[in-house]
Amino acid sequence: MASVMLNGDVIDIRFTGWERMWVGRERFALRLAAVRHAAPVDEPIRLARGARRGYAVSGFAKIGVWGLFGGPRQLVAARRGQPGLHLVLDRAAAGGEFDEVVVSDPAAPGLAETIGRATRGRP
DSSP states (O other), X not given: OOEXXXXXXXXXXXXXXXXXXXXXXXXXXXXXXGEEEEEEESOGGGGOOSSEEEEEETTTEEEEEEOSSSXXXXXXXXXXXXXXXXXXXXXXXXXXXXXXXXXXOTTHHHHHHHHHHHHTTOO
């Protein structure tokens, strides 16, 4: 399972060896300034939509990149039965690759609250 850490003003998402194959990277780091909205979600696999490059077992797991031909481009590492973190990004500020990040993490509610507090009151 991917791990999400907040280090100062950087959100660092590190993927396991198996997930790396599907997301095409070992880690994804972005500045808090790139986050427009952060929310905890009970069923993160339901958020992944559109055409994909990745792994999907219906109702169990979705790992990879969704939204290839339209809609928001999403970086996804989500599993059934685990809380998730949904980040809506400013694509340009996040490096131009993704509009959203959806990741399962047991600490998702606390992370969403911390990220939300850090980004509140920004234009």
